[in-house]
Amino acid sequence: MTGILYLVATPIGNLEDITLRAIRVLRECDQIACEDTRHSRKLLSHLDIHRPLVSFHAHSSQERLQSLLTALEAGQNVALITDAGTPALSDPGAELVDACVRVQVPIVAVPGPSALTAALALAGTGTARFVFEGFLPTTGRERRDRLQKLAREERAVVFFEAPHRLLRTLADLAEHCGSDRPLVLCRELTKIHEQVWRGTLEQARRAFEAQPPRGEFTLILAAAPHEAAALPGEDELRAALSSLIATGLSRxxxxxxxxxxxxxxxxxxxxxxxxLDTTAGGSAPGSASMNKFDAG
Incomplete structure (x- = not known):
């Protein structure tokens, strides 16, 4: 018989948030795969759990992935944990889950702490429908395109963000969504310096410029107002711009x-x-018929 891969949620800050079931599974499994062995060893020592520990993170080799699969197929039970919260959710552990699905290794979730659900609960109304974005692309057109789409999202949007990128993300969100879009910003959830901040994107930018951000952040952006959700997409906007430029206007x-x-x-x-390619004959596809936004 094959072993079982257990996805074990661990505390996002307060060590008391570990569940009794999680403790039992971690004590009984054959080995534990984690992001950072130094970080996880502190938690396991606190719980008096002493099982073989192996690292599995974003830079792990295929050999490490295969060694975990070999152990599972040989009948060993493996617990997968992340540095904080639920593994395989915006986390490299998802690759191990996919591999287990392919070879039909049983997978069992041991639910528990999650910054995503904690932040949504703290945000209050307006989050019954939401989309989880995780971390935004960091640079280039991919980031801009993603922000453009999310600006029209009719559900609340949840992001994770690192402190050194927070101000840039707030500025980019304000540019695409409008500086008055409401935001709930959660910092260091369940820890000593937990903070829940509420206001607009512009207010958030000013607040965290005055007090440099520290710790890990979860942002909950309010859903787009109806008129913003109805705005055209980027392809339509490019076509409208191309049509205007074709009349002789500058970019x-x-x-x-x-x-x-x-x-x-x-x-x-x-x-x-x-x-856009504005040379002769280089208008964006569809621009010839795109005139409903034409200022003329």
């Missing part, structure tokens, strides 16, 4: 006119215009 003027018409940030539209 800057085309962006200004379309921004005024749709109530979008001019800088956001100008950035989209830079993607």
């Amino acid at each position: 800057s003027e085309a962006s200004r006119q379309l921004a005024q018409k749709l109530g979008l940030p001019r800088k956001q539209l100008y950035a989209l215009s830079l993607d």
Whole structure:
């Protein structure tokens, strides 16, 4: 018989948040796979658990993945834990889960602490429908495109963010979503310096500029108002810009006119215009028929 992969949730801060079932599984399993052995050893020592510990993280080799699969297929039970919270959720452990699914190794969840659900509970109303974004792409067009889509999301959006990237993320969200979009920002949940901050994106930016951010953050962005959710997508915006530029307007003027018409940030539209080939015959696909946003 094959072993079982247990997905064991561990505390996100307060060590008292470990469940009785999690303690039992960790004590009875044959080995424990974790992100950082030094970090996990502290928790396990606190719980008086002494099982073989092996690292499994974003930079682990395929050989390490295969060795865990071999152990499971040989009948060993393996517990997967992350540095904090639920493993395999915005976490490299998902790769091990996928591998176990492929070879039909049983997987059992041992639920418990999660920054995602804790932050949603603290946020209050407006989170009955939500989408979990995890960490945003860090650079380039992928980040810009993702923010553009999320600006029109009709559900609350949950992000994780590191302290050194928080101010940039707040600024980018304000640019795409509007500086007055409501936000709940949770810091160091369940720890001594836990903080739940509520306000707008602009207020958050000012607050954390004055007091440099520390600790891990969970952000809950309010759903887009109805009129923002109904705005055109990037392909439509590019086509509208291309149509305006084809009339002889500069990128800057085309962006200004379309921004005024749709109530979008001019800088956001100008950035989209830079993607366009405005040489002869180089208009964006579909621009010839795209005139419903034409300022003329």
